[in-house]
Amino acid sequence: MNAQDHSFAGTAHKPTFSKRLTHIGIVFAAIGLLAILLPGWATLAGEILIAWMLLLWGVVGLWFAWEMRPAKEWFYGAILFGLTLLLGLVFLLFPGVGIAxxxxxxxxxxxxxxxxxxxxxxxxxxxxxxxxxxxxxxxxSLIVGAIILFGWPETAVWTLGLLLGVNFLSSGLSLIMLGKNVKETL
Known part of the structure; x- marks a missing residue:
């Protein structure tokens, strides 16, 4: 394959990559806008996701600790992962506690x-x-922390959702621009 064939073959996939980046960016931006518009729901969704992750982490960790019984320290791991599982359960059963x-x-x-x-x-x-x-x-950072602190506990309802929304929106916009840039430079 000569240099011309190689460069042509490489560019055949790049518009597809550009479109994929753009589509992913649009999805991220849409999720971000939705979270910004409905920060309470996004906060609850984020808390539930974290609760399930802690729960799964605890379960798998306990399994790991059980398998490591020949090691003297297995019990410490079992305690740690048991607490992780318990925290996940508390967050799942009492979302308000998790959000707070x-x-x-x-x-x-x-x-x-x-x-x-x-x-x-x-x-x-x-x-x-x-x-x-x-x-x-x-x-x-101090201003954001102070706003959340001085508005406590009312800020707990929307803080996580709003910050997740801003993060998703900014990530989505950056992927859209990256996809556009990839297209323009090829």
């Missing part, structure tokens, strides 16, 4: 990320000109 717990975790993560980003930005301020962006990112 996940929202508290998100508050902590946003506030910690904000503080760390600001401190890191200030630390590198003497070395990099763009250090302000790191501080800006930290301030944004």
């Amino acid at each position: 717990t996940l929202t508290i975790v998100m508050i902590i993560v946003f506030l910690m990320e904000g503080i760390v980003s600001i401190l890191l930005g200030l630390r590198i301020s003497g070395h990099l000109r763009s250090w302000g962006w790191m501080v800006f990112s930290g301030i944004c």
Whole structure:
């Protein structure tokens, strides 16, 4: 196969790849818009998904711990995976508890990320000109964390769903643009 044949063969698949990226992006963006418009439902759906994942993680982990009985530490694994299974069950049976717990975790993560980003930005301020962006990112994280915290417990109803929606929407838009870019560059 010569160079011309090779380049032609390679481009035959790229429009299909471009379309697939675009279609996936459209689906992601649609899910994101739906989650943003219905953040309460998206929060519940996200919590239920996490509950099932914890439940499955616990079940499979307990199976693993059982199979590892010859090792002295198997019991510690059984306790850990048993707690994971129990947490999944609690989240599944009492979604409000799961939503509240996940929202508290998100508050902590946003506030910690904000503080760390600001401190890191200030630390590198003497070395990099763009250090302000790191501080800006930290301030944004602190603001989001504070909004969720000061609105507690009402913010628990919509926070997870809204953030999932924004993430799906931004991921979808980036895939749509990537698909468009792949098409234009070929």
